[in-house]
Amino acid sequence: MLWYKMWRESRVRFAISAVALLWMCGAVVLLQQRVRAHADEPLSYARYIWSAVYKANVLDLYVLLVIVLGLGGVLQERAQGTAGFTLSLPVSRWRLIAVRAATGWVQVALLALLPALLIPLLSPFVGEAYPFARALQFSVLWAGGGMAIFALAFFFSAVLSGAYSPAIASVAGLIACSVFAELPLLDGHPAFDLLGTMHGARLSAAHGAASLAAFAAPLPWPSLGLYAAVALCLVGVAGGITARRDFS
Amino acid sequence: MAHQPVIETHGLTRHYGNVQAVHGLSLTVARRQITGFLGRNGAGKSSTIKMLLGMIRPTAGTGRVLGYDIADPAQSLQIRRRIAYVGEDKGLYGYMTVAELIRFTRAFYPDWRPDIEARLLQAYQLPPGRKVKAISKGMRTKLALLLALARRPEIIILDEPSEGLDPVSIEELLQTLQEVRAGGTSIFFSSHQLSEVERIADRVLMIDRGQLVMDALLSDLLNNYRNITVEFAGQEPVPAFDLAGVERSRIQGRQARMLASANVEGIVAHARALGAVAQVTPVNLRDAFLDLVREAP
Incomplete structure (x- = not known):
């Protein structure tokens, strides 16, 4: 039943996130003709989708929504007055953490999947095509990066009290990661560029614009593995902090 | 086993920085009794309860439930x-309906009693379909009691259960607690409402500044405890009354006021031997509480 609690706590945020993502993706597809007509240079449909959805606007929205999904937890429940009830249940704090993290990761993965479901489905209505397999590749990138971003917000929610502090700290953390990834020292280590990996820049650069419409490049599994490991570590540390914290 | 206390602490201590919320608290709570845990605001009641529930860790000492x-x-x-x-704030998940919260809680307790759930749902007139955040504080208390009672616990711990309730709801709460005790459940509840404790408690534990200042059966308190006022006529200094049975003494001018738990006759005889006039009056819980926790002038 802990699953049920975690789902009930986050379902409104999840539903709003899903609607926002679907609306944005839908708008990108439906407005494609007008935007591409005003582009500085000829833009293939695949390139347009990548620029508008996977590289910039919708990805930015996804990152923010994932941060919002990561907020919550027992520390935040204290402000709502429900921490006492939760902590008096016969479940360990580790289990509370594990179920919340797992629920969140499933939601993050489902959100990442939405563009892959909508864009191939909607494209024929505007006389275009976008392969599901290709869209699914980007979804995997989003889900992998989203897992780490969710874990970052999850971690800050376990460390910082207050409604806004964890969100602000998460955004600041992501900006710091981006700055860090630009350091010359990390040239040749694409895994450190989380947002770069998520929008598939290297994927597109490697295969050129034409290949964007095809299921082509292999996914950066080492980078995705690293993000999964970082996410697990962050949730583990958050669990350790929560298990030892006093809830007075 | 039946005579073993359900709760016992030894030297239980909890500091928050330089503040000593609970300091060397040693207490026991007997089985199948209603034990009132009295103290002023900030005396350490909630900290003690939270340590018993594992929400905060003791700085020192031990405890067993x-x-x-x-x-x-x-x-x-x-x-x-x-x-x-x-809990004091009856913080339940406001986003769930009454029925959903019952279903949620039931899943954690294999020995949940649906018959008790159904009876209390009807008796408390709880609206199953209404969101918890939309019901009154009195209703939330009743819902919290239903969630507590339907799983037939061995002990119920309540932190300021009547806080924020209207008189009718308080009355119903006290009646419920008496019924629960009659069913064999031990009850440990904190309060600063003396009249409530006096009405239903079998035993009273009093805490002040994190330390236990009284542990007595309420019947003993009412039957055996006495206020003794000793007045000295002369100009010589009023002596200290460090005698057996004196729980607390306070000297004001030419008068010494004592709360005695025993040896009343011995204390009076001692006062008279010193040439003083002694007056003995019965004690109620309010007198005892004020005597034990009031700041010395």
């Missing part, structure tokens, strides 16, 4: 399986 160590996370889980807790 139903024989389980409160400081051990695995044993704390066993404690929470077998007891029920109703």
